[in-house]
Amino acid sequence: MTNSINEILETDVILVIGSNTTEAHPVTGYRIRQAVQNGKKLIVADPRKIELVKYADLWLRHRPGTDIALLNGLAHVILRDDLWDKQFVAERSEGFEEFKKTVAKYTPERVAEITGVEAGLIEQAARMYGKAEKATIIYAMGITQHASGTHNVMAVANLAILTGNVGRPGTGVDPLRGQNNVQGACDMGCLPNYYPSYQPVDDPHVQSNFERFWQAKLPQEVGLTVTEMTDAARQGKIKCMYIMGENPVLSDPDGNRVVEALQALEFLVVQDIFLTETAQLAEVVLPAVTFAEKNGTFTNTERRIQLVRKAIDTTSSAKPDWQIIIELAQKMGHFWQYPGGPEQIMEEIARCAPLYGGISHHRLEKGGIHWPCPTPGHPGTAYLHADGFARGKGKFHSVEHVPPAEEPDEEYPLLLITGRMLYHFHTGTMSRRSHLEELRSEELAMMHPQDAEAYGIKDKDRIVVESRRGKVTTRVQVTDFVPPGSIFMTFHFKETPTNVLTIASTDPICKIPELKVCAVKIRVPFPGQARRHPESFSCH
Amino acid sequence: MRRKVLVCGGTGCVSSRSREVYDALESELAGRGLGEQFELKYTGCHGFCEQGPLVLVEPEGYFYCRVTKEHVAKLVDSLQEGSVYEDLLYKDPDTGNRVKTRNDVPFYQKQKRLVLKNCGLINPESIEDYLNAGGYRTLQKVFKMSPDAVIDEVKKAGLRGRGGGGFPTGLKWEYARKARGDKKYIICNADEGDPGAFMDRSILEGDPHRVLEGMLTAGYAIGAGEGFVYIRAEYPLAVRRLDIAIKEAREKGFLGENILGSGFNFDIHIKQGAGAFVCGEETALIESIQGNRGMPRPRPPFPAVKGLWDRPTVVNNVETLANLPIIFDMGAEAYAAIGTEQSKGTKIFALTGKIKNTGLVEVPMGITLREIIFDIGGGIPNGKKFKAVQIGGPSGGGLSAQHLDLPIDYDSLIDAGAMMGSGGLVVMDEDTCMVELARFFLSFTRMEACGKCTPCREGNTRLLEILERIVEGRGELQDLDLLESLGHTIIDTSLCGLGQSAPNPVLSALKYFRPEYEMHVKNKLCPAGVCKALLSYRIIEEKCKACGLCLKHCPVGAITGKKGEPHRIDPEMCKKCGECLKKCPFGAIVLAGGDGFGQGQSDHKRNHVSRTQALYNLKSGGRERH
Amino acid sequence: MCVVEVKGARKLMAACATPVSDGMEVLTESDRVINARREILRLLIANHDLRCLTCERNGDCRLQDYCYRYKVEDTPYKGEVIEYPIDTNNPFFIRDYSKCIRCGKCVTVCAEINGAYVYDFMHRGFETKVTSAYDDTLQETTCTFCGMCVNVCPVAALVEKSTLWAGRPWEIKKVTTTCPYCGVGCQLKLKVKDNRIIGVAADRSGPNLGDLCSKGQFGWDYVHSPDRLTDPLVKRNGKFIKVSWDEALNYVAARFKDILNEWGGRAFAGLSSAKCTNEENYLFQKFMRSILQTNNIDHCARL
Structure with missing residues (x-):
């Protein structure tokens, strides 16, 4: 996130695209809802009728995989109606002319055709976002998990730069990270192309620095x-x-x-x-051991580094991951010594990762700090780009709408969207071993009533979902949460391993898989005698 | 000119079957081919409900009481002859004389009917009638003035809120006018909650356009475009007539866009309440209109600044709004000439209880209680003595005989420990027990609290429990102190008017009738003879003929006695069923205030300092106040 | 309880709802204020389940605290006490309304923070109760089991099931840490007794400002799951065998060395974890890069 979570309360217009915030990031969802309660405007762009739609001033129900067209369409109207920030664009951006040419093609009418959103709604949304003094865009994997994920993100950024909604409190481009420490794992260089703090592995200067720092020879090629x-x-x-x-x-x-x-x-x-x-x-x-049995730090979605504190002792012989890695390194014959544990490791991180230069466990005792925090005296940075972009000027990227890699066809007529739900987390290894399991213990594939009727499927019926790659069985929840022609499933339940269906086509730039869109077909295993489950009678 | 026959269609008269009278009159007149000569109308309330159904004949002004459909044939005879139907005229109970016209009836003589002017005289379901009576005339005047000038006029008139608090109406408007908001609202508070008060209902039933005219004036003054009438769903007749009035007003262009070419737009909606007493409180009422549970909001911000949907909102009561056409008709100065220094105009009271003439009366501010109760109300029936009057509904206060000559206005009532409230006036005679009365009122308020403030929610129940203890003969002297201190805390710490006034009946009774309370707890006696637990059946020896009837009928064997000896009732065994009294042929058995059994049982506790108190005193160095 | 005396005001004012103005003189502990508070406390305890001996909030109860502070030992009001059955229907917490003081904090947090609007005041007057619509079990309402109502409850009306009979408040250690679920990074306090987590309390220092969701509040018990791995495992003949750490690590190191010698760093790939700490992720990539000689490192950032 360029800005911090609670700045949502200060903004005037919030555009949420590709994020079911109230389920996947509930506390951030609270903030959005509170902002709306305080009179702020909310635009939701999502194919699904997510909880936030209830509070939204405008809901753009675009077809899955048409985000670029929609975002370009918004930019088109903002340019056409002269709602863009000329000074900001002139002083702090580049590539504007080309961008202008690209979005000129995305008239509301054409966008309406691609996305299925009424042209009038697109215009309204563009004006609402464009006229705002402070506006923020919140997005999550609904934007990124596409074959065009990188371009989607660029299209989001274009919109923010065009309206000067960067570098001030309450503005920004705010991706929500799915897991507690995705941000930190990236920051730490658990990526094939970066050392800690986003220092490129293919930069020989960087490489030699790390070779000296780690006293080891390092591979050159990007992984x-x-x-x-x-x-x-x-x-x-x-x-x-x-x-x-x-x-x-x-x-x-x-x-x-x-x-x-x-x-x-x-x-x-x-x-x-x-x-x-x-x-x-x-x-x-x-x-290994859980978060409650070790010390360390997590970095959250708003780049805030916070302490993880050991609350209990491990009762078995399991060990913290950091300790296992150290012991393994020692077994491999390397002299790794961290008698100070995680606190000492963080000292080493601070010395080689400039974004974390001022971080120490001692400082974090008083509360989390947002990176960049280059020196021990630096207060941290709640919002980025106040005085300029990291690369100098903000670049407009001219991106075009590209259809998803796999779209529904005659053989596989339904579109599968995957995602998360409130009560469970990721592959369910943790949440399904808690009392949360009592609230929800199985997958319920969401299906629009229209489709359900067409297939003769009733609520709680069991179906087989099949793609070109595999098949799973699941029960069904009939709801208008999803648009007609699509079904929504999570990946929380090992009994219904939804990801055997999904496609491994990836974005060519960042290699993110297109988990949000693939084509499937469904089968009712016992047509005509689909058994009703007793639960389905306990309706109120 | 056609003669008019006006049949009262107020709720009181409707329930005593005035509709039947109307229908009978209609067919009788039609049957005799008199339909053209007489204009038959179904009107609003005259206020003298006790004498209903009422029929008025104009222009003579004959005022017929308790008319039934059986009277109709003879009534039409008299109409045809142009004579008076003597039997139906009001009979003065003191003199036995028949009184011909309404204005000669003592009940009406001291009234000053301004707000109720049209009630009973026009058909409330006809805008034409209202227009003929001068209705909507003041709007022309109002629209020619600037909104500020309208507010000034209301301030000059000295109009104060008739719903209870008596807040200056003009000032409230001024706040709302100055407050910023993209929209503003007028709310007419027709959630008349006080049991026994029905002036708002009567106005809406008898003269609904007057209220609409008032709302239009208020809306123009503060710059509102929309108004709501929040009315109890228990007033179906008022709701219906209001609904008709709003539709008619829209048709005639008194509501809607560009009213009378003034450029002012205003429309009115009806919102029916579900009967919670607390929704009469303006902020709870606003919550209710918004669809929330009726719970008061803390103030400030006041509704005039942040009200309905957080926009500036003026909440005025029905009677207040109904006063506005009068002010703009007669002018602020003439209006201000009525009433007292601080309270101008008239006030409508609902007269009930132990009084001869019950009903609605409109009197000028400053009139004394004696005038209302004895001159208009006809005094106490059955030769009983006046004891007290409860003013302002269940959260008002009881005043005693010493206040009979008090000129009534907002401030004098507050000083005396009561309040104007919405104008309920319940008269009590010597047979009323003030402890029991306070208990009765509290049993009402304790169920009506919204539950937000602890002192009101919990405290009123405890007050009630203490009072129940007292009327059951288990009270102790320190209970009276407890009542007083708890009552004051509730008033001091509750957010809204309900909590701030709920203990009033107890506190005012303790103030003016303390000896009666003390009798209850010290002597276990109820002087009024009401509290059953404190009464006992006794046999008067001199009268007892020892017939043995009582002894035979006592179901618990509490009566003893031999032939020739006066019988006795054992008070410990007596279950107070009253059989003996009914059976005694000589009137020798009486029900009387307690004989003192149990008396003094609590005396030993009076100077006892509880363990808690001792501990507290020890810890705090005796800082506790008593 | 928050009434204060404002000089010049006719009655006591609720401090929580009265805006300050210039020159306003506020007395927070005047005799009048103290007496009002004492009276309110006497009223509250007159209609409260006073079985404090075994109450889960004994020693951590605002009602107790205030009664102690204002020296209210007993109540003169011995009358009706409303008893409600305890609702134990949801998996996470009990609702014991005989202990509810109707402060409405749960109503506020549910409506204004979560937006679920599960609770409200029901009935009127003395019988007023704070509960869900129609007194339904929470599963039948819009409740998302964020547990914030439990955390704001000043008494024992809402209590986590996991803390029932699990320890007295003063025996429970509270450790502030970061939630292990999504990327918001909520701060929370783990309640620990006898080396076991028994619940979660709110912590206001982080981005969540004390707010939590069902996962942070109730999703911690996997820590004590019997399924937890306890020993290193090595697969022999398709079956996992428990081995010692030395044995396991020696074996892994030996295999790594063999593969490194035979195929070089390119034959390795490592997946680190978005669930692990920064320190662990740092060491992991350092291990992969400097020891296993590969940049084939990734994690589920994209998933």
Whole structure:
């Protein structure tokens, strides 16, 4: 996020696109709703009738995979109606002329055709966003998990730059990170192309710095992303994987292929707190501990670094991940010594990651700090780009609408959208082992009443969902939450491993898989005698 | 000129079957081919409901009481002859004389009917009638003035809110006019909650356009475009007539866009309340209109600044709004000449209780209680003595005989520990027990609290429980102190008018009738003979003929006695069923204030300092106040 | 309870709802104020389940605190006390309305923070009760089980089931930490007794300002799951065997070295975790890069 969560309360107009905030990021959802209660305007762009739609001034129900067209359409109207920030664009951006040419093609009428949103609504939304003194765009995986994910994000950024909604409190472009420490894992360089603090691995200067700092020789070439690893493993190029706290069998697209890939490995080590579906495929499983049994830090979606404090002692021989890695390094013959534990590790991070330069556990005792925080005296940075963009000027990227990689056709007529729900988390390894399981213990694929009727399916009926890659069974919830022609499923339930259906087509730039759109068909296993479940009678 | 026959169609008369009278008159007149000669009208309330159904014949002004359909044939005879139907005329109970016209009836003589002027004389379901009576005339005047000038005029007239608090209406308008908001609202508070008060209902039933005219004036003054009438759903007749009036006013262009070419737009909606007493409180009422639970909001901000949907809102009561056409008709100065220094104009009271003439009366401010109760109300029936009068509904206060010559206005009542309230006036005679009365009122308010403030929610119940203890003969002297201190805390710490006034009946009774309370707790006696637990059946020895009837009929064997000896009732065993009294042929058995059994049982506790108190005193160095 | 005396005002004012103005003189602990508060407390305890001996909030109860502060030991009002059955129908907390003081905090937090509007005042007068619509179980309402109502309850009307009979308030250690679920990074306090987590309390220091959702509030018990891995496992003949740490790590190190020698760094790939700490992620990529000689490092940032 360029800005912090609670700045949502200060903004005038909030545009939420591709984020079911109240379920996936509930506390952020509270803030959006509070802002609306305080009289702020809310525009929701989502194919699904998410909770926020209830509070929204405008709801743009665009077709899945048409985000760029919609965002360009908004920019078109903002330019046409002269609602853009000329000074900001002139002083702080580049690439405007080309951008202008691109969006000129996206008239509301054309956008209406692509997205299915009425032209009038697009104009209203554009004016609402364009006229705001302070506006913020909140998005999540609904924007990024597409074959055009990077371009989607660029289209979002274009809109913010065009209206000068960057670098001030209550403005900004705010992606919501799905997990507690995705931000931190990225910051720490757990990416194939970056060392900690986003220092490129293919920059020889950076590389030699890290070689000196770590006193080791380092590889030069940019590594593989998670989806590429799967392919490489299937092809036998990768022999060995070390997986710490991840469950790709359920979380990665095209789950059957993931299983094949992991089985093809010569050696798989999984380090986790539970024997996950992935761990079951491993040769060695190392037991780790939970957040409550160790010290350390998490970095949240608004770049705030906060302490994780040990609350209880581990009762088994399981160890914290940091300790396992250190011991493994020592077994490998390397002299890794961190007697000060995580606090000492953070000292090392501060020395090699400029964004974390001023961070220490001691400072965090008093409360979280937003990076960039380059020096121990620096107060941290709640909102970015106050005095300029990292790259100098904000760049307009001219991006065009591209249809999703796989669209419904005759054989697979339904569109599958995947995502999350409130009561569970990710692959369910944690949340499904808590009392939350009592609230919801199985997948309920959401289907529009129209489709349900066409298929003769009733609420709570069991169906088989099938894509070109695999099939799963699930029960159905009939609801107008989803648009007709599509079904929505989560990936929380191992009994219904939705990701065996999804497609591993990825965005060419950042390699994010297109989890939000793929084509499926459904089958009723016992047509005509689809059994009603007793629960379906306990209606009120 | 056609002669008019006006049949009262107020709720009181309707329930005593005035509709039947109307229908009978209609067919009788038609049957005799008199339909053209006589104009038959169904009107609003005359206020003298006790004498209903009422029929008025104009222009003679004959005022017929208690008319039934059986009277109709003879009544029409008299109409045809142009004579008076003597039997139906009001009979003065003191002199036995028949009185011909309404204005000669003592009930009406001291009244000053301004707000109720049209009630009973026009057909409330006809805008034509209202227009003929001069209705909507003041709008022309108002629209020619600037809104500020309108507010000034209301201030000059000295109009104060008739709903209870008596807040200066002009000032309230001024706040709302100055407050900023994209929209503003006028709310007419027709949630008449006080049991026994029905002036708002009568106005709406008898002269609904007058209220609309008032709302239009208020709307113009503060710059509102929309008005709501918040009315109890228990007033279906008023709702219906109001609904008709609004439709007619829209048709005639008194509501809607560009009213009378003034450029002023205004429309009115009806919102029916579900009968919660607290919704008469303006902020709770606003919550209710917004669709929320009727719970008062803390003030400030006052509704004039932040009211309905957070916009500037003026909430005026029905009677207040109905006064506006009068002010603009007669002028502020003439209006201000009526009443007292601080309270101008008239006030409508609902006269009930132990009084000969019950009903609605409109009197000038400053009139004394004696004039209302004895001159208009005809005094106390059955030769009983006046004891007290409860003013202002269940949260008002009881005043005693010492206040009979008090000129009534907002401030004098507050000083005396009562309040104007919406104008309920319940008269009590010597047979009324003031403890029991306070208990009765509290049992009402305790169920009507919204539950927000602890002192009101919990405290009123405790007040009630203490009073119940007292009327059941289990009271102790320190209970009276507890009543007083708790009552004051409730008033001091509650957010809204309900909590701030609910203890009034107890506190005012304690103030003016303390000896009666003390009798209850010290002597276990109810002087009024009301509190059953404090009464006992006794046999007067001199009268007892020892017939044994009572003894035979006592179901618990509490009566003893031999032949030839006066019988006795054992008070400990007596269950107070009253059988003996009914059976005694000689009137030797009486029900009387307690004989003192149980008396003094609590005396030993009077100077006892409780353990808690001792601890408190110890810890706080005796800082506790008593 | 928040009444204060404002000089010149006729009655006591609610401090929570009265805006300050220039020159306003406010007395917060005058005799009049103290007496009013004492009276209110006497009224509250007159209609309250006073079985404090075993009450979960004994020692951590605002009603107790204020009664102590204002020296209210007893109540003169011995009358009706409304008893309600305890609602234990939802998996997370009980609703014991005999202990409710009708402060309305749960109503406010539910409506104004969560937006679920589950609670409101029901009935009138003395019988006023704070509850869900039609007194339904919470599963039948719009409740999302964020548990914020439990955290704001000043008494024991709403109590987490996990803390019932689990420890007295003064025995419970509270450790502030960061929620392990989504990316908002809510701060919360783990309630710990005898090396076990028994519940979660609100912490106002983080981005959540004390607010939480169902996962943060009630999703912690996986920590004590019997499914937890307790020992290193090595698969032999398709079956996992428990081994010692030394054995496991030696084996892994040996295999890593072999593969590194045979195929070089390109044969390795590592997935780190968005669930692990920064420190662990840092060490992981350092391990992959400097020891296993590969940049094939990723995590589920994109998932």
